[in-house]
Amino acid sequence: MRDVLVIGGGIVGTAIAERLARDGLSVTLAERGAIGREASWAAAGLLTPVHPWNYPESMLQLDAESLALWPALAARVRSEVGIDLEMRATGLVMPIETDEEAAEAQRRVAWKRDHGESAELLDAAAAREAEPALRDDALGALLLPDLAQVRNHRAAPGLAAAAARLGAQIQEDTAVLCLLHQGGRVCGARTTGGDVRARHTILAAGAWSGALLGEAPPAAAVTTPARGQILLLRTRPGALRHMVLGGDGAYLVPRADGRVLAGSSVEYVGFDRSVTVAGTSKVAAAVERLTPPLAAATLEATWAGLRPDTPDGLPVMGEVEPGLIAATGHFRSGIMLAPVTAEIVRDLVRGESTRDLAPFDPLRDVV
Ligand SMILES: Cc1cc2nc3c(=O)[nH]c(=O)nc-3n(C[C@H](O)[C@H](O)[C@H](O)COP(=O)(O)OP(=O)(O)OC[C@H]3O[C@@H](n4cnc5c(N)ncnc54)[C@H](O)[C@@H]3O)c2cc1C
Structure with a gap:
């Protein structure tokens, strides 16, 4: 009997496995494919909600707590398994394209400062000086200098390796087929590699989580795939200095090696990871509009991933x-949110939870 079985080897499952193994628990993680090859690989790695002002306070508290945990997590992965997650505060600029956006930017500066975060309004000349790749006719920009990013595709493999060093069993190519029950409790799962019995089973299967909850799953915990398409551009290092976010939610994220990720669509098309002409054209048009010089960059790759959405858009964390x-x-x-999720699960497993998790309760009412 293991202490914990984690289902799913994305960033959420591997962060949980690492956290619990660090506490000395015996952990098995079952991943049906390779570690971290789904949404956690496909993402852009922004360590900020795209539009924080649209989020409820309960989420913003989680964000703040998770951001504070990220530097230590990245440092652990680097020191323990030699993988650099490239956590960097490149800052983010939002170009102001219309008078309405200028008024909105003023409100967002006030919002950020009320939340104790740095924010600056730049006029047109200052915006171009800060980010020369911005379109020439931008009226100005909102600069959020502290916002950070990570090289997300390295994170789940790094966390899984760190967990394995702490004694966790990481089982790739091992699909969970169904949950096992005994005495009115879930006591592990049947996998393609055999039954794994555990005192606590953690469901961290991303967009596929709902399917493992049986025929009458709690409504709030039914996950839906939301496809996002990304373009990977090859430019020279420094061609883009900051992350850039457009008013329509399109964004660019510069990596240290000169690559730039541009994203992303949000599409409800089932479990279909196809890259489409329509999806990529929309992102390409946003690149050209926001940062015209980057339209000349080489298109190195495109991909799509499936985000795990829920009926009310909030995460599901709890029994x-x-x-x-x-x-x-x-x-x-x-x-x-992976680092704070790992802390929340650790507290739940140990019966020490003190946070108000009601907004994220799997059994909450959703309309
Ligand atoms: C285009 C795009 C951009 C994004 N950008 C950002 C961003 O900038 N910042 C941010 O914070 N988030 C971003 N996200 C969202 C983020 O990627 C997801 O919220 C996160 O990766 C979810 O992690 P996960 O571990 O829950 O899911 P996944 O990474 O999808 O992992 C779930 C794992 O469970 C496994 N699994 C499924 N079923 C089973 C089974 N039956 N048995 C065993 N294993 C199973 C899967 O194979 C998979 O590896 C983005 C997502 C996309 C698609």
């Missing part, structure tokens, strides 16, 4: 039934 804890439904914020 579903005795022995089963859900840690899923992180939609557009799973990279950012």
